[in-house]
Amino acid sequence: MANVTVNFIECKDKKPKPNADKIAFGKHFSDHMFVMDYQADKGWFDPRIVPYEPITLDPAAMIFHYGQTVFEGLKAYRTPRDRILLFRPEKNFRRLNLSSDRLSIPAIDEELALNCLKQLLKVEKEWVPKAEGNSLYIRPFIIATEPNLSLAPSQTYQFIIILSPVGSYYKEGIQPVRIYVEDEYTRAVRGGTGTAKTAGNYAAAYKAQERATKEGYSQVLWLDGVEKKYIEEVGSMNVFFKVNGEIITPELNGSILEGITRMSIIEVLKDWGIPITERKLSLEELYEAYEQGQLEEAFGTGTAAVISPVGELNWGERKIQINKGEIGELSQRLYDTLTGIQTGKIADTYSWTIEVK
Amino acid sequence: MANVTVNFIECKDKKPKPNADKIAFGKHFSDHMFVMDYQADKGWFDPRIVPYEPITLDPAAMIFHYGQTVFEGLKAYRTPRDRILLFRPEKNFRRLNLSSDRLSIPAIDEELALNCLKQLLKVEKEWVPKAEGNSLYIRPFIIATEPNLSLAPSQTYQFIIILSPVGSYYKEGIQPVRIYVEDEYTRAVRGGTGTAKTAGNYAAAYKAQERATKEGYSQVLWLDGVEKKYIEEVGSMNVFFKVNGEIITPELNGSILEGITRMSIIEVLKDWGIPITERKLSLEELYEAYEQGQLEEAFGTGTAAVISPVGELNWGERKIQINKGEIGELSQRLYDTLTGIQTGKIADTYSWTIEVK
Ligand SMILES: Cc1ncc(COP(=O)(O)O)c(C=O)c1O
Ligand SMILES: Cc1ncc(COP(=O)(O)O)c(C=O)c1O
Numbered sequence: 167m168a169n170v171t172v173n174f175i176e177c178k179d180k181k182p183k184p185n186a187d188k189i190a191f192g193k194h195f196s197d198h199m200f201v202m203d204y205q206a207d208k209g210w211f212d213p214r215i216v217p218y219e220p221i222t223l224d225p226a227a228m229i230f231h232y233g234q235t236v237f238e239g240l241k242a243y244r245t246p247r248d249r250i251l252l253f254r255p256e257k258n259f260r261r262l263n264l265s266s267d268r269l270s271i272p273a274i275d276e277e278l279a280l281n282c283l284k285q286l287l288k289v290e291k292e293w294v295p296k297a298e299g300n301s302l303y304i305r306p307f308i309i310a311t312e313p314n315l316s317l318a319p320s321q322t323y324q325f326i327i328i329l330s331p332v333g334s335y336y337k338e339g340i341q342p343v344r345i346y347v348e349d350e351y352t353r354a355v356r357g358g359t360g361t362a363k364t365a366g367n368y369a370a371a372y373k374a375q376e377r378a379t380k381e382g383y384s385q386v387l388w389l390d391g392v393e394k395k396y397i398e399e400v401g402s403m404n405v406f407f408k409v410n411g412e413i414i415t416p417e418l419n420g421s422i423l424e425g426i427t428r429m430s431i432i433e434v435l436k437d438w439g440i441p442i443t444e445r446k447l448s449l450e451e452l453y454e455a456y457e458q459g460q461l462e463e464a465f466g467t468g469t470a471a472v473i474s475p476v477g478e479l480n481w482g483e484r485k486i487q488i489n490k491g492e493i494g495e496l497s498q499r500l501y502d503t504l505t506g507i508q509t510g511k512i513a514d515t516y517s518w519t520i521e522v523k
Numbered sequence: 524m525a526n527v528t529v530n531f532i533e534c535k536d537k538k539p540k541p542n543a544d545k546i547a548f549g550k551h552f553s554d555h556m557f558v559m560d561y562q563a564d565k566g567w568f569d570p571r572i573v574p575y576e577p578i579t580l581d582p583a584a585m586i587f588h589y590g591q592t593v594f595e596g597l598k599a600y601r602t603p604r605d606r607i608l609l610f611r612p613e614k615n616f617r618r619l620n621l622s623s624d625r626l627s628i629p630a631i632d633e634e635l636a637l638n639c640l641k642q643l644l645k646v647e648k649e650w651v652p653k654a655e656g657n658s659l660y661i662r663p664f665i666i667a668t669e670p671n672l673s674l675a676p677s678q679t680y681q682f683i684i685i686l687s688p689v690g691s692y693y694k695e696g697i698q699p700v701r702i703y704v705e706d707e708y709t710r711a712v713r714g715g716t717g718t719a720k721t722a723g724n725y726a727a728a729y730k731a732q733e734r735a736t737k738e739g740y741s742q743v744l745w746l747d748g749v750e751k752k753y754i755e756e757v758g759s760m761n762v763f764f765k766v767n768g769e770i771i772t773p774e775l776n777g778s779i780l781e782g783i784t785r786m787s788i789i790e791v792l793k794d795w796g797i798p799i800t801e802r803k804l805s806l807e808e809l810y811e812a813y814e815q816g817q818l819e820e821a822f823g824t825g826t827a828a829v830i831s832p833v834g835e836l837n838w839g840e841r842k843i844q845i846n847k848g849e850i851g852e853l854s855q856r857l858y859d860t861l862t863g864i865q866t867g868k869i870a871d872t873y874s875w876t877i878e879v880k
Contacts, residue, residue, distance in 0.1 A: 192583065192672025199582060221587075222577045225556060225685050226549065230578075230666055233590050233722030234729070270729035305672060309587055310726070315549025315662060315687060317759060319729050328582050330672060350714055355748045357709030359727045365590030366723015369667070370716045372591070372627035372676050391712045392749050402674060 170213055170278060172200075172285050177217030186297035189333040191470075196293040196302075200286045200327040202274075210274055210325065213282050215289055218328065224313035228320045233366045234310035236265035239469050240426075241332075242287055242302040242522065244294045245510030250287060250522040253508045255280055257426045262306060265362035270319040271308055279306070283327055287522045290329055299334025335471040340493050340501065342477030343466070345400055346383035347449065348374040349482065353398065353421075355391030360398075360421035368402070375401075383480060385466075387449075391421060395448045403466030403474060404428035407452060408496055410460040417444040427467040431500055433516065440496070449481055456486045463494030472508075473501040527570055527635060529557075529642050534574030543654035546690040548827075553650040553659075553686040557643045559631075561680040567631055570639050572646055575685065581670035585677045590723045591667035593622035596826050597783075598689075599644055599659040599879065601651045602867030607644060607879040610865045612637055614783045619663060622719035627676040628665055636663070640684055644879045647686055656691025692828040697850050697858065699834030700823075702757055703740035704806065705731040706839065710755065710778075712748030717755075717778035725759070732758075740837060742823075744806075748778060752805045760823030760831060761785035764809060765853055767817040774801040784824040788857055790873065797853070806838055813843045820851030829865075830858040 177197045184194045195218050202213040228234055238258040243251045259276040266273055283304065287294070294302040306327045310320030351374040354360020359367055374386045385401035397416050399405055404425040406415045413435055418424055435442040455461045464476035477491035488494075493501075506512035507519060534554045541551045552575050559570040585591055595615040600608045616633040623630055640661065644651070651659040663684045667677030708731040711717020716724055731743045742758035754773050756762055761782040763772045770792055775781055792799040812818045821833035834848035845851075850858075863869035864876060 190673075193670075195583060195670075218582070220579045221582050221584075222579045225575070225578050225683055226552060226662075226687075227578075229587065229722075230592065230664060231594055231662070231722055232725035233592070234726035235587065235590070237588055268730065269726050270733065303672070305583075305588070307587060313550075313552075315660070316547075317725060317728075317732075319726075326582055330583075352712050352714030355709050355712040355715065357707055357748065357751075358712065358715070359723070364723070364726070365586075365588055366716070366721070366727065368589035368674060369591035369626050369676075369721070370723065371674075373625065375674075376627065391714065394714075 172282055173212070173214040174289070175214065175216045183293065184331060186295060186300060186333070189295070189300065189331055191332050192303070192330055194331055196290045196329040196331070198286065198289050199329070200282050202282070202325045204272055204323040204325070206321040210272070213278070215286055221324070223311055226313035226315055228310035228312050228314060231315060232310070232317065233364070234269055234271060234320055235308060235365045236262060236269055236271060237305060237307035237363055237365070238262045240304045241469060241508070242294050242304060243509045244296055247510065249510055250291055250294050251508065251510055251519040252522065254426055254430065254518050255283065255520060257429070258306070261363065261424065261426070262308070265364055266308060268359055268362040269364055271310070271323060274325055279325070284522050286327055286329070291522070293329055293331055295331050299336070301332060303330045303332045305330065340475060340498070342475040342491055342493055343384045344382070344478040345385050345387045345476050345480070346378035346381055347479060347481035348378070348386045348388055349394055352391040353388040356420035358391070358421060361423060363423060381480070387479065389449065390419070395450065397447050397449055397452065398422050400466040400476065403468035403471070405464070405466050405476070406431065407447065407461065408463035408494065409455045410462070411441070413440060413442040414447050415442070415444055416447055419446070425468055427469060427472060427504070430504060430518065431467055434500060434503060453481070453484065453486065461486070461488055463497050464488045465494070465497045472504050473497050529639055530569070530571040531646070532571065532573045540650065541688060543652060543657060543690070546652070546657065546688055548689050549660070549687055551688055553647045553688070555643065555646055556686070557639050557684040559639070559682045561629055561682070563678040567629070567682065570635070572643055578681070578683075580668055583670035583672055585667035585669050585671060588672060589667070589674065590721070591626055591628060591677055592665060592722045593619060593626055593628060594662060594664035594720055594722070595619045597661045598826060598865070599651050599661060600866045601653055604867070606867055607648055607651050608865065608867055608876040609879065611783055611787065611875050612640065612877060614786070615663070618720065618781065618783070619665070622721055623665060625716055625719040626721055628667070628680060631682055636682070641879050643684055643686070648879070650686055650688055652688050656693070658689060660687045660689045662687065697832060697855070699832040699848055699850055700741045701739070701835040702742050702744045702833050702837070703735035703738055704836060704838035705735070705743045705745055706751055709748040710745040713777040715748070715778060718780060720780060738837070744836065746806065747776070752807065754804050754806055754809065755779050757823040757833065760825035760828070762821065762823050762833070763788065764804065764818065765820035765851065766812045767819070768798070770797060770799040771804050772799070772801055773804055776803070782824055784826060784829060784861070787861060787875065788824055791857065791860060810838065810841065810843065818843070818845055820854050821845045822851070822854045829861050830854050
């Protein structure tokens with residue numbers, strides 16, 4: 167199925183590209199999108215590239231009522247020599263299927279999906295920004311479309327990919343973020359949907375984000391849903407700490423999302439011979455390390471920022487500053503390495519990038 | 524604002540009403556729907572009754588990505604004298620706003636919403652089924668419509684009400700259900716979204732339902748997300764147990780949905796002088812009561828079935844049968860009372876029903 171023909175309907179009026187300096191995240195979309203349908207009796211069918219246009223759904227479509235939906239997020243980068251690169255995109259389609267499994271959504275053919283994404287990018291290659299630090303954000307998603315208020319998996323779905331040019335996450339150099347520890351609201355719990363990239367997890371986090379913002383912090387640190395003791399994630403990023411020369415990141419425990427940046431960072435660290443441990447890490451232990459002067463660096467990881475250094479933590483008024491509120495040496499080195507590989511500026515010794523030709 | 528003018532665009536082609544005997548739940552919809560928009564700078568505006576028609580949204584509309592959405596479910600009943608009754612509808616709009624608060628969605632004017640629902644029902648009164656046991660299911664819902672992939676509350680929303688004629692839950696008399704105790708998947712946890720009627724909670728439950736179905740059970744009993752010991756809900760119903768003459772239902776603990784049937788049952792029981800306690804109840808305690816011959820009845824409560832007797836529980840192969848797998852006397856009496864009030868067959872001494880004139 168991976169070499170299926172993708173129909174193409176070209177859009178008539180091409181949009182102007184947004185100004186490179188002031189692209190707001192997630193507000194501009196390219197001229198075309200990819201769409202594929204699913205019916206229980208047919209499987210996935212009719213893959214097509216069509217003009218970017220509204221979706222029309224019955225008001226009873228299940229996506230509006232029961233949240234049966236999954237998504238992904240990755241980027242296409244333009245290299246200095248004008249090649250277009252994707253970073254480990256097969257991992258995103260792998261994770262999409264894992265998410266779908268949790269939400270009882272039928273799997274897609276991962277190879278086919280990647281193939282279709284490449285075709286879409288070929289059509290839209292002018293939309294991959296040229297400016298340093300900018301990129302084309304790719305949002306694949308699946309929605310349940312059957313018009314039926316029964317509580318049961320949908321019999322029909324749409325798989326859609328839209329493209330959005332985005333600016334550099336760090337317009338004025340990398341700024342460490344100040345993080346508020348959330349001890350009331352819960353993002354996810356084992357047995358729940360935390361390991362899936364599904365809509366319901368995200369809106370559920372707005373209340374905590376609101377509070378953090380009000381307190382003057384830019385993101386939330388999530389604790390585990392059971393004991394409210396162990397560190398899980400930061401905002402929608404995985405999180406790493408450097409304690410006395412060793413790197414620690416929360417282990418995949420059934421409620422953390424397995425980030426593709428996270429898995430790449432772990433590989434790079436191993437490659438560099440820097441000790442990296444995936445394990446349970448309580449906030450208490452982290453604060454103790456801080457008291458002993460051993461908490462050296464902290465950073466979030468995700469597609470959007472790649473590395474986001476954490477400069478301050480506030481846990482119920484116990485405020486600590488990490489690395490004087492500045493980006494750590496290792497954080498910077500990891501950032502340079504990953505973004506270097508992604509944008510083709512340094513050799514991709516891991517074979518992580520795929521060129522769209 | 525409660526007496527706002529509602530615009531009305533009449534639909535041209537009226538649909539045939541479905542055959543009373545074989546209405547599938549949630550698949551038929553009436554000729555019109557209610558719609559109202561929200562913009563951050565305008566508040567809620569343009570309430571209107573329009574033909575039932577597809578919703579058209581940008582593919583980047585936030586509902587498709589981050590699950591910012593809430594819904595309600597209630598019914599309109601036709602009495603033997605052809606009056607049309609709603610059962611405590613103000614509680615549904617109250618709960619809608621509580622759900623919205625959790626999901627960072629702006630509140631609606633509850634009185635206005637009820638007023639609009641009544642106007643919609645006046646237009647659609649022929650859609651309230653006449654057949655014994657049938658009713659018109661009402662689904663109000665709010666969706667985030669802003670086209671923006673940023674992780675932040677939407678600046679625009681739509682509030683929609685659709686109507687669906689439904690058959691009797693019990694076509695062949697009340698059949699007690701067999702329930703599978705789910706001890707791996709979690710529906711909700713304190714600090715999460717369990718107390719809100721929001722889409723993400725529902726698709727997340729399909730995996731557990733799948734397993735229950737495969738094992739030959741019709742619904743799932745959910746345990747608390749923290750200790751996996753305490754009883755929370757059954758399927759999408761609240762649950763009650765009669766133990767040695769006393770009624771016990773799990774207390775509102777921050778992860779259970781507060782059912783309107785639940786609150787009504789509690790009031791009726793108090794009124795009847797039957798001891799009713801809201802408290803933590805572990806499955807272990809329930810099984811012990813069973814061993815001692817004290818577990819007399821069990822039933823779920825919700826708008827769909829009103830009362831759904833539980834005939835069997837299976838907790839990791841510890842199977843118990845309740846009241847010989849038959850409906851209990853108290854369950855039957857509660858069912859008769861509530862459905863009697865809802866359909867105007869017995870006096871509504873609680874003033875719970877509201878007539879649509
Ligand atoms: C909840 C959550 N955690 C972590 C991540 C980081 O994952 P990745 O590195 O694949 O972008 C994301 C975002 O993508 C996320 O949504
Ligand atoms: C999760 C959940 N619990 C309980 C209920 C019962 O609530 P009510 O009695 O208001 O219908 C519902 C359904 O409405 C529900 O979705």
